[in-house]
Amino acid sequence: MSDVPALLFDLDGTLIDSIPAIHAMVNAVMADLGYPALGMVQVRGFVGRGVPHLIRQVLEAQGEDPEGPMFARVETALMARYLYDVEGNTPYPGVSQALSALAARGCRLGVCTNKPHGPAIAALTHVGLLDHFEVVLGGDSLPSRKPDPAMVHHAHDRLGGGPLLYVGDSEVDAETAANAGAAFALYTEGYRHAPIEALPHRFAFSDWRGFADLALPHLLAGETG
Numbered sequence: 013m014s015d016v017p018a019l020l021f022d023l024d025g026t027l028i029d030s031i032p033a034i035h036a037m038v039n040a041v042m043a044d045l046g047y048p049a050l051g052m053v054q055v056r057g058f059v060g061r062g063v064p065h066l067i068r069q070v071l072e073a074q075g076e077d078p079e080g081p082m083f084a085r086v087e088t089a090l091m092a093r094y095l096y097d098v099e100g101n102t103p104y105p106g107v108s109q110a111l112s113a114l115a116a117r118g119c120r121l122g123v124c125t126n127k128p129h130g131p132a133i134a135a136l137t138h139v140g141l142l143d144h145f146e147v148v149l150g151g152d153s154l155p156s157r158k159p160d161p162a163m164v165h166h167a168h169d170r171l172g173g174g175p176l177l178y179v180g181d182s183e184v185d186a187e188t189a190a191n192a193g194a195a196f197a198l199y200t201e202g203y204r205h206a207p208i209e210a211l212p213h214r215f216a217f218s219d220w221r222g223f224a225d226l227a228l229p230h231l232l233a234g235e236t237g
């Protein structure tokens with residue numbers, strides 16, 4: 013096994029604040045289908061488990077059957093826009109600098125997101141972060157999505173299999189890391205529902221400035237779990 017440290021990052025609520033973009037897109041899609049707008053905080057609660065979950069939650073909030081015929085109509089309309097509706101995605105302050113600092117220390121970097129792969133690439137390109145990553149896996153890249161650990165195992169292999177830190181913002185991420193046997197760093201300013209102490213984590217942080225200094229000791233010590 014390589015001793016080159018690997019870091020895998022969740023995307024929405026971890027590297028980028030994507031809620032303004034997703035909220036606007038969801039409301040635009042639903043308005044076209046004749047439904048009223050949902051609030052930003054409400055939509056934020058639907059993000060982190062991938063598009064099918066998002067759609068089911070939106071339909072339920074609109075009083076529709078989440079498993080009914082509207083699902084396919086919303087999915088088609090949403091996926092048609094998801095590649096292009098990138099306005100409203102913003103990296104959290106200090107993310108790019110933290111990723112550069114980690115790369116300068118020899119770390120290999122990847123993304124594991126439940127956002128579909130195409131929209132994930134589009135959002136990362138829009139915010140200027142794509143070039144930091146050797147691998148980007150999305151919610152439709154493999155047969156399963158997080159919290160199944162397959163995405164983490166697959167991306168980790170692509171980064172050489174060295175000491176691993178998985179970084180995310182939600183209960184899905186804490187569960188994914190636990191399922192993968194990976195050390196977990198919790199970014200506290202994303203879209204989690206549960207309090208910080210309810211999510212098992214190696215360390216938590218609220219500001220990307222300083223993340224590299226917090227993360228490196230966990231990786232250079234050669235810890236993996």
Ligand SMILES: O=C(O)COP(=O)(O)O
Pocket residue numbers: 022023024025058059060061062063124125126127128
């Ligand atoms: O649910 C989503 O599409 C976003 O998920 P992420 O937090 O895994 O990036």
Ligand SMILES: [Mg+2]
Pocket residue numbers: 022023024025026060180181182202203
């Ligand atoms: Mg997230």
